[in-house]
Amino acid sequence: MAEKKTPEELEAEVARLAASVEKLTAKNEELLTEKRNTKTGAERELAEAQARIEKLEAQVTQTDTAHKAEVKKLATERDELAKSLGETSAKARDYQSGVTLREALGKVGIGKLNPEDVTDAIGFVKSMLKYNDKGEAFVAYKDGAGKEIEQPLGEYVEKVYPTTSHAKRFIPASVNSGAGGGLNLKKADGTAKSWAEMGLAERTALFKADPARANELMSAAS
Numbered sequence: 001m002a003e004k005k006t007p008e009e010l011e012a013e014v015a016r017l018a019a020s021v022e023k024l025t026a027k028n029e030e031l032l033t034e035k036r037n038t039k040t041g042a043e044r045e046l047a048e049a050q051a052r053i054e055k056l057e058a059q060v061t062q063t064d065t066a067h068k069a070e071v072k073k074l075a076t077e078r079d080e081l082a083k084s085l086g087e088t089s090a091k092a093r094d095y096q097s098g099v100t101l102r103e104a105l106g107k108v109g110i111g112k113l114n115p116e117d118v119t120d121a122i123g124f125v126k127s128m129l130k131y132n133d134k135g136e137a138f139v140a141y142k143d144g145a146g147k148e149i150e151q152p153l154g155e156y157v158e159k160v161y162p163t164t165s166h167a168k169r170f171i172p173a174s175v176n177s178g179a180g181g182g183l184n185l186k187k188a189d190g191t192a193k194s195w196a197e198m199g200l201a202e203r204t205a206l207f208k209a210d211p212a213r214a215n216e217l218m219s220a221a222s
Contacts, residue, residue, distance in 0.1 A: 089135065097137035097153060101125055104157035109199030110167075124166050125157060159218055162203045195221035 101122055110121050128139045130150075139156040143149050151160065161167050185193050185202055195217040198206070207214040 093131060093135045093137070097129065097131075098122075100137060100154050101157060104154045105161075107158055107196065108162050108167075108203060109201060120169075121161075121167070125153075125161060129153065158221075162200050163207055167200060168204055 105121055110118060128141050129137055130140050131137055137153040138150050139153055140150050185198065185206065187193055
C-alpha cells in the first residue's frame with residue numbers, strides 16, 4: 001500500500017512539477033522564437049535587398065528621365081539657333097543679291113523705269129536665281145540652243161537680260177531720233193557711247209539693228 005503523503009509533501013511535488021512545466025514551456029518558447037527570428041531575418045534581408053533594388057531602379061529612371069529631358073532641351077535650343085542663323089543668313093543673302101540685282105539693272109537702264117517695271121524685272125530675274133554653297137547668287141537659264149547656263153547674277157543682268165523678250169517689254173517702240181531715223185548712240189560731246197554708257201533701250205535697239213556691233217561692244221565691256 002502506497003505511503004500516504006502529507007499535504008505539505010503533495011504541495012512540494014506539485015510545485016516541482018509546475019516548475020518543470022514552466023521550464024519546458026520557456027524552452028519551447030525559446031525554440032519557437034529562435035525559429036521565428038531565423039525566418040524573419042532571412043525575409044527581412046530579402047525585403048531590404050528588394051527595397052535597395054527598387055530604389056536604384058527609381059534613381060536610374062529618374063536620372064534617365066532627367067537626361068532625356070536635358071537632351072531634348074539642348075536639341076530644341078540647337079534647332080532654334082540653327083533656324084535663327086539660317087533665317088539671318090538667308091536674309092543677308094537675299095539682301096545682298098537684291099543690292100546686286102538693282103545695281104546691275106541700274107547699269108542697263110532698268111533703274112530709270114517706273115517702279116512697277118522695276119519690280120517686274122526683279123521678279124523675272126529672281127525666278128531663275130539660285131545660290132551656291134558660298135551663298136553667292138547666280139542665274140540658271142538655257143541659251144538659244146537649249147544649253148544649261150549658270151552665270152553670276154550681275155553678269156547675267158548686264159549682259160544677257162537686256163536681250164531677252166522680257167526686257168524688251170520695257171523698251172519704247174522706237175529709240176530712233178534724228179534725220180533718217182538712225183540710232184542716236186552718241187554722248188553730248190558727239191563721241192560714241194560705250195556699252196556701259198548705254199541704257200537698256202539703247203542696248204536692245206542696237207541688238208535689233210546691229211547684233212554684231214552689240215556683241216562686240218558687250219564683249220569689250222566684259
